[in-house]
Each structure stands twice: as structure tokens, then as C-alpha cells.
Amino acid sequence: MPEWIEAVRALVEQYGAASSSLSADYYEAERIAAAVTGRFTVPLAEPPPDEQVNNSLRWATKDLWERDPEDPDTTEAQRQPLEIRLQQAEKKAEAVAQKLVADQGRGTVQEAVRQDRQATAWARSAALGACSFCKLLASRGAVYKQDTAKFRSHDGCHCGVVPVFKGQRFELSDHAAEWARIYRDYAAPYPGDQLRRFRQALAEHGHLPAL
Numbered sequence: 001m002p003e004w005i006e007a008v009r010a011l012v013e014q015y016g017a018a019s020s021s022l023s024a025d026y027y028e029a030e031r032i033a034a035a036v037t038g039r040f041t042v043p044l045a046e047p048p049p050d051e052q053v054n055n056s057l058r059w060a061t062k063d064l065w066e067r068d069p070e071d072p073d074t075t076e077a078q079r080q081p082l083e084i085r086l087q088q089a090e091k092k093a094e095a096v097a098q099k100l101v102a103d104q105g106r107g108t109v110q111e112a113v114r115q116d117r118q119a120t121a122w123a124r125s126a127a128l129g130a131c132s133f134c135k136l137l138a139s140r141g142a143v144y145k146q147d148t149a150k151f152r153s154h155d156g157c158h159c160g161v162v163p164v165f166k167g168q169r170f171e172l173s174d175h176a177a178e179w180a181r182i183y184r185d186y187a188a189p190y191p192g193d194q195l196r197r198f199r200q201a202l203a204e205h206g207h208l209p210a211l
């Protein structure tokens with residue numbers, strides 16, 4: 001395990017640096033497109049701490065180890081044959097690594113917005129295939145930099161951070177505007193688990209996958 005974790009950590013660092021640098025290029029291009037004047041150097045996000053990489057990978061592989069099937073604490077996943085447990089661990093490890101890499105790119109844009117005096121806010125962009133949690137957050141539009149809101153991602157999350165500059169008004173994409181409407185009509189007015197209501201309403205309106 002320690003050697004494997006070390007190898008994955010090196011990959012996370014390598015691809016994470018690429019993610020940060022691509023995000024910095026993207027930020028600069030958006031800045032130019034917004035006709036922002038004045039110089040700004042985008043600071044590149046650091047790789048995640050070793051402990052975070054370690055914990056994520058230990059979590060992803062925790063069901064690999066042989067457990068006593070009689071032990072009441074043994075989960076369904078741990079009862080599966082080794083081949084299945086290996087497949088599951090591989091899937092989880094890939095999703096974990098993807099998050100650790102993509103978070104560096106997302107962190108780079110967020111930190112740039114925080115430091116750049118010409119930037120006012122950031123917004124979350126979610127793909128059509130995103131989960132309802134991400135669609136909900138994306139439908140909220142621009143988050144202003146005075147706001148302490150942190151970008152919340154999950155394993156396998158492909159959401160992006162879009163910077164907003166002075167003089168620009170952020171507008172939701174057509175699909176995010178539709179998600180916002182669904183939330184407003186079917187979840188916001190009602191008490192209880194609004195994410196669950198939103199997820200259900202999305203599915204009823206043909207917005208799949210219903211995750």
C-alpha cells in the first residue's frame with residue numbers, strides 16, 4: 001500500500017500541476033475576453049497535502065481486505081469475491097484521483113478570483129450529466145468573493161469554476177436557468193429535504209441521470 005499510495009501521489013501532483021496550469025490559461029483568456037485591463041499573475045494551486053491523498057486512497061481501497069464473513073460488521077461490499085472488490089476499489093481510486101487533480105484546477109481559478117481586484121465573483125458550471133447536488137449549486141449563479149462559500153466537489157465531479165469580472169453580469173446557461181426554475185417551482189417553496197425534491201422534479205422533467 002505505501003508504495004502504491006506514493007505512486008498515485010506522484011501522479012496527482014503531475015496531473016494536478018497540468019490542471020492548475022490549464023486553469024490559469026483559461027482564467028487569463030477569460031480576463032482578456034472580458035476586456036479587463038491591468039496585469040495579474042494567476043497563482044497556481046498547490047498539490048493536496050499527503051495526508052489528504054493518503055486518507056482518500058485508504059478509503060477507496062478499504063473493502064479490499066479479507067473480512068470474516070461471520071463478523072456482523074462485515075459489509076455487503078466486503079463479502080464480494082476478490083475480483084469484484086478489486087474492480088470496486090479501482091473505480092473508487094480513479095474517482096478519488098480525478099477529484100484530487102481537478103480540485104487543483106478549480107482551486108486555481110477560485111484563488112485568482114479572490115486575489116484579482118478586477119474579479120468580482122465566480123460561478124459553478126455543471127455539465128448536463130452532473131448530479132442533482134451539482135446542478136442545484138450551479139443554478140445559484142455567481143457567488144461573490146466577499147462570500148465565504150467554498151467550492152464543494154465530490155469524487156468524479158466534473159464541475160468547473162467560471163470567473164466573473166468587473167462590468168460583467170453573470171448569466172446562467174440555458175440549462176442552468178431551467179434547473180433554477182425547477183428548484184424554484186418544485187423544491188424551494190416546500191419544507192423538508194429540498195435536494196431530494198429537486199432530484200425528483202429533475203427526473204420528472206426528463207433531466208437525467210437522476211442522481
Ligand SMILES: [Zn+2]
Pocket residue numbers: 126130131134153154157158159
Ligand atoms: Zn459536480
